[in-house]
Amino acid sequence: MTVAVVGGTGTLGSLVVADLLGRGERVAVLTRRGAGVPAGAEHRRVDLTSGEGLDLALDGVGAVIDAANSQKGAKETLVEGTRRLAEAGARAGVANHVTISIVGIDLVPMSYYKTKVAQEEALEAGDVPWTILRATQFHQLLDSAFAAAARFGVRPTGKAKVQPVDPTIVAARLAEAALAAPAGRLPDVGGPRVQTLTELSGAWAAARGKRRLPLRVPAWGKIGKALAAGAICDERAATPGEDFAEWLKHA
Numbered sequence: 001m002t003v004a005v006v007g008g009t010g011t012l013g014s015l016v017v018a019d020l021l022g023r024g025e026r027v028a029v030l031t032r033r034g035a036g037v038p039a040g041a042e043h044r045r046v047d048l049t050s051g052e053g054l055d056l057a058l059d060g061v062g063a064v065i066d067a068a069n070s071q072k073g074a075k076e077t078l079v080e081g082t083r084r085l086a087e088a089g090a091r092a093g094v095a096n097h098v099t100i101s102i103v104g105i106d107l108v109p110m111s112y113y114k115t116k117v118a119q120e121e122a123l124e125a126g127d128v129p130w131t132i133l134r135a136t137q138f139h140q141l142l143d144s145a146f147a148a149a150a151r152f153g154v155r156p157t158g159k160a161k162v163q164p165v166d167p168t169i170v171a172a173r174l175a176e177a178a179l180a181a182p183a184g185r186l187p188d189v190g191g192p193r194v195q196t197l198t199e200l201s202g203a204w205a206a207a208r209g210k211r212r213l214p215l216r217v218p219a220w221g222k223i224g225k226a227l228a229a230g231a232i233c234d235e236r237a238a239t240p241g242e243d244f245a246e247w248l249k250h251a
Helices: 011-022 074-092 111-124 139-150 167-178 197-208 221-228 244-248
Strands: 002-006 026-031 042-045 061-066 096-102 130-135 154-157 213-216
Touching (some): 011 167, 061 167, 096 167, 111 130, 130 167, 139 197, 139 244, 154 197, 197 244
Parallel strands (some): 002 026, 096 130, 154 213
């Protein structure tokens, strides 16, 4: 069976491809460009925003893992792109369409999270058998966010709770899901610890040797209150592995 990985050169997608190749699976990486496709994987050119190449790319594919992401034009890529991908998958006889999502997206009224909810709904409404896995935030996301703030001389602090996870763990779960029967909504996967923004940014500053002025991010409004209440965390989904401070030691 060939497993197609959409967005297979991104942070998560590249780890999914590596995991599948390590299991001896045939892998097709579906992206607009061929740069970054690892040895051992086949590249198939697609464009989720137009649907170009999808039918040809899914020929002979048994399972699809959608690890595509987009901040700009998120609706077109994630929602409309999911519809196009699911329709092409149904035509091709794909047995399992696996999509990554985010813990708590239906509890936090952020624009991007609303788009991710709509993406899930688009897949659920389609004709292809599906599996959805929700994960907490990746270590790399926090690392990038704190680095960006540090360039302005500040370190974000606050009551918001986050449960960062190593995406390698998430990639393995996605690979396992693709090789199994479609399962609908899987149990969430999260990092080993729930910590506040203050604790996480403090760990980052210590590891990176960057002392910055603490800047409190108030827990105002529906978004702030939801984050402070731990809406994007799931302690029941905690997995063994490195917490954020441990990951920073070698990142």
